[in-house]
Amino acid sequence: MDDAEYDELTSSLTPNEAVDGVTTYRNTVSIACPACGDPFDDLVVCEGEYSSLELSRMLDLCVSTHEDEVVLFTHKQ
Template sequence: MDESEYEHLTTSLTPHESAGGVTTYRNTVSISCPACGDPFDDLVICEDDYNSLELTMLLDLCITTHDDEVLLFTHKH
């Protein structure tokens, strides 16, 4: 993902929380997922080398990277 795409995402989405090397944003404006083209629910940015995510619901995930960060796009069922 290039810098302009990353900036568009992080400035258009609603910040939700940031803790432990993980930052989440809510997609309240129905931006399309860059991987599959469907609107996604949340963007999860993993900033550290190792992160653990505890999921409480069944999700489809699309994944890309920006610099040294992993970006997860969640799609709820």
């Protein structure tokens, strides 16, 4: 994902939480996932070299990268 696409995406979403190198945004405007084309629920940006995600529900995930960050698009099942 290039810088322009990443900046447009993150500026269109609602910031949710930033903890230990993991930042989440809520997709309150039903933007389509760049990987699968379906609207996604949350964008999760993992900024550190290692991150642990504790999921409280079953999710489908689409994955991309921006620079050295892993970018996850969550889809509730």
